[in-house]
Amino acid sequence: MASRLLKGHRFLRWVNERLPLEKAYKTHMSEYYAPRNFNFWYYFGILSMVVLFIQFVSGIWLTMQYTPDAEHAFDSIEYIMRDVSAGWFIRYMHEVGASFFFIVVYLHIFRGLLYGSYKEPRELLWLIGVAIYIVLMMEGFLGYMLPWGNMSYWGAKVVLSLIGAIPYIGESLQVWIQGDYQVSGVTLSRFFALHVTLIPILLIGLVFLHIIALHQVGSNNPEGIEIKLVKNKDGVPLDGIPFHPYYTVHDLIPIVVFLILFFGVIFYYPDGGGYFLEPPNFLPADNLSTPEHIAPVWYYTPFYAMLRAISFDFLGISAKFWGLVVMSGAIGLVAFLPWLDRSPAKSMRYKGWASRIMLALFTISFVTLGVLGAHPSDWMPFWMAPFFTLIYFAYFLGMPFYTSLENSKPVPQRISSGR
Amino acid sequence: MINWRWAVVLSILVSATCLGAEPNLRKVNVDIQDTGAQKRGFKIYMEYCKGCHSAKFMRYERIATDLSIDPEEMRSQYINDSSSLHDSIRSTAPSDSLSKLFGAAPPDLSLWARYRGEDWLYSYLTGFYFDSERSFSYNNKVLHNVNMPWVLNYQQTHETPKIFGERIRDLTSFMVYMAEPIRSYRESMGQYVLLFLALLLIPVYLLKQSYWREISQ
Numbered sequence: 128m129a130s131r132l133l134k135g136h137r138f139l140r141w142v143n144e145r146l147p148l149e150k151a152y153k154t155h156m157s158e159y160y161a162p163r164n165f166n167f168w169y170y171f172g173i174l175s176m177v178v179l180f181i182q183f184v185s186g187i188w189l190t191m192q193y194t195p196d197a198e199h200a201f202d203s204i205e206y207i208m209r210d211v212s213a214g215w216f217i218r219y220m221h222e223v224g225a226s227f228f229f230i231v232v233y234l235h236i237f238r239g240l241l242y243g244s245y246k247e248p249r250e251l252l253w254l255i256g257v258a259i260y261i262v263l264m265m266e267g268f269l270g271y272m273l274p275w276g277n278m279s280y281w282g283a284k285v286v287l288s289l290i291g292a293i294p295y296i297g298e299s300l301q302v303w304i305q306g307d308y309q310v311s312g313v314t315l316s317r318f319f320a321l322h323v324t325l326i327p328i329l330l331i332g333l334v335f336l337h338i339i340a341l342h343q344v345g346s347n348n349p350e351g352i353e354i355k356l357v358k359n360k361d362g363v364p365l366d367g368i369p370f371h372p373y374y375t376v377h378d379l380i381p382i383v384v385f386l387i388l389f390f391g392v393i394f395y396y397p398d399g400g401g402y403f404l405e406p407p408n409f410l411p412a413d414n415l416s417t418p419e420h421i422a423p424v425w426y427y428t429p430f431y432a433m434l435r436a437i438s439f440d441f442l443g444i445s446a447k448f449w450g451l452v453v454m455s456g457a458i459g460l461v462a463f464l465p466w467l468d469r470s471p472a473k474s475m476r477y478k479g480w481a482s483r484i485m486l487a488l489f490t491i492s493f494v495t496l497g498v499l500g501a502h503p504s505d506w507m508p509f510w511m512a513p514f515f516t517l518i519y520f521a522y523f524l525g526m527p528f529y530t531s532l533e534n535s536k537p538v539p540q541r542i543s544s545g546r
Numbered sequence: 547m548i549n550w551r552w553a554v555v556l557s558i559l560v561s562a563t564c565l566g567a568e569p570n571l572r573k574v575n576v577d578i579q580d581t582g583a584q585k586r587g588f589k590i591y592m593e594y595c596k597g598c599h600s601a602k603f604m605r606y607e608r609i610a611t612d613l614s615i616d617p618e619e620m621r622s623q624y625i626n627d628s629s630s631l632h633d634s635i636r637s638t639a640p641s642d643s644l645s646k647l648f649g650a651a652p653p654d655l656s657l658w659a660r661y662r663g664e665d666w667l668y669s670y671l672t673g674f675y676f677d678s679e680r681s682f683s684y685n686n687k688v689l690h691n692v693n694m695p696w697v698l699n700y701q702q703t704h705e706t707p708k709i710f711g712e713r714i715r716d717l718t719s720f721m722v723y724m725a726e727p728i729r730s731y732r733e734s735m736g737q738y739v740l741l742f743l744a745l746l747l748i749p750v751y752l753l754k755q756s757y758w759r760e761i762s763q
Contacts, residue, residue, distance in 0.1 A: 163761060202602075202603075205603045205656070205657070208726070208728070209603060209605075209608070209727060209728070215726075215728045215732065216732075368761055372757055373757055373758065373761065376750075376753050376754045376757045376758075377754050377757075377758065379750045379753065379754065380747070380750055380751055380754055383743055383746050383747050383750050384747070386743050387740060387743045387744065387747075390736070390739050390740060390743065391736070391740060393736075394732055394733060394735060394736025394739060394740070395733060395736055397732075398660070406660065406661050406662070406663070407661070409657040409658075409660040409661040409725075410653075410657075410661055
């Protein structure tokens with residue numbers, strides 16, 4: 128197809144002699160063979176690319192009108208909402224986009240857990256993915272501060288105080304990051320700089336590596352079968368189909384369905400029922416008036432619940448620091464999955480009952496922690512947060528044991544049925 | 547006399563529920579397309595609220611356009627200070643003298659409806675009542691020991707509850723409009739965008755089907 132495209136085009140031929148146009152097209156599109164049995168869960172990779180694009184473009188236009196300074200930041204958001212042509216639309220896209228980014232990324236990660244996409248030979252692909260998730264959390268945190276509403280201010284204060292809880296170096300580290308003895312306009316300006324330059328560059332770079340690494344090892348699939356093991360005489364996997372045109376036209380459907388949901392929220396529920404835009408953030412930042420209940424945006428709440436679950440000092444170090452350790456441990460452990468999973472099978476379809484039950488418990492505990500973290504700590508009995516934190520950790524730390532003890536079914540060589 | 551223990555327990559329970567639960571807010575269900583109500587609410591805002599509360603993000607010109615008020619009418623009937631059409635709503639009294647008088651500066655109300663919600667506004671504004679315990683003999687059901695004066699005292703005590711309720715509903719409508727002037731346009735635009743995307747789904751689906759027919763064979 129590529130050569131056919133290049134045939135009549137002198138200019139393209141000229142470029143192709145100087146830049147690997149045809150080679151890249153073949154490697155990543157027309158001769159990248161993807162398993163033919165992708166299902167619903169395989170939509171969320173491409174959808175996160177779509178949201179990344181939306182965030183990137185809407186972010187450029189917001190940067191043109193936003194003022195990163197404590198005096199004017201809040202007013203400049205209202206200026207964008209009221210006086211800039213279509214400013215409200217661009218701002219809502221960016222704000223709803225942030226939440227949708229995390230929705231699709233969480234579903235994308237869940238797919239990885241479900242079908243064992245982290246297992247050999249995709250360990251590095253998984254590690255790059257974990258790095259993307261961490262960078263994305265940083266980007267979200269920095270961006271949430273920019274409207275300079277009261278929740279932006281107090282949320283940032285709570286998170287930055289975690290750094291201050293690190294023994295010995297914490298306090299000076301916190302001052303270094305804030306650029307001031309408290310969260311102030313200086314912090315706002317530097318967070319803006321990081322939000323629009325360093326972190327997006329990292330994010331795009333990592334996403335690029337994620338795709339290159341994916342195309343090197345090939346996609347996993349719901350059966351967890353390595354399609355590269357069975358090839359025809361031309362070296363084409365028998366269970367693979369060219370990514371272009373088959374998956375490009377296939378993925379247009381979920382993209383349009385996604386856009387219907389996305390624009391449905393933008394036009395009808397832009398504040399996401401108080402979860403995407405929190406009501407206290409409609410008051411400007413005020414260091415003298417604390418919101419009644421400080422909660423991070425919904426996508427951080429599972430980790431916030433874990434932080435609050437640790438309520439006792441230990442070894443003379445504050446509970447807050449141990450909470451930080453548990454919280455970062457919860458994220459860090461995800462990176463070790465390729466080496467924690469000892470099962471011979473990748474997909475849940477061939478793994479044993481122990482793996483299935485543990486994944487179900489893990490999912491329940493993650494969602495429950497998310498709900499708990501969005502509410503005041505006395506909303507439910509106190510034992511719930513520590514209990515579900517334990518289950519969360521048991522999923523990872525117990526994995527070497529339950530995956531090697533359970534009986535898994537033998538994985539076939541070929542993809543037999545449809546999905 | 548035997549039951550005094552129960553009385554104590556009961557009163558603790560009752561006060562605990564009163565403290566713990568959010569006060570029951572009255573539903574108002576404002577209609578964001580009803581510019582008539584917003585216009586009447588705007589009039590009330592200018593007469594009773596603007597004295598103390600600015601709305602610094604709301605320009606008179608924008609209100610004139612959105613609520614179809616003639617610029618001349620806006621100047622003569624609504625704007626009651628030296629502001630021009632391009633200005634935003636400024637409070638009449640300086641806020642530092644007001645904060646001395648009431649103990650807190652009256653907040654800017656541009657975004658109040660998005661901060662508190664329409665039901666809170668409606669319940670608060672209809673929630674004033676006589677309370678002999680307090681020095682000025684009034685209180686509020688939603689915001690206990692309120693500092694704000696009972697501005698609409700005369701209306702609330704001299705009008706029928708129905709008429710007064712309608713009046714507050716108009717004021718709430720205006721404040722909901724003011725918190726997000728684009729909202730009614732946004733919601734009416736949304737249907738075209740969604741309709742377009744829904745129609746787009748058809749060719750996209752047929753395209754996929756035509757390509758994948760080769761594979762399923």
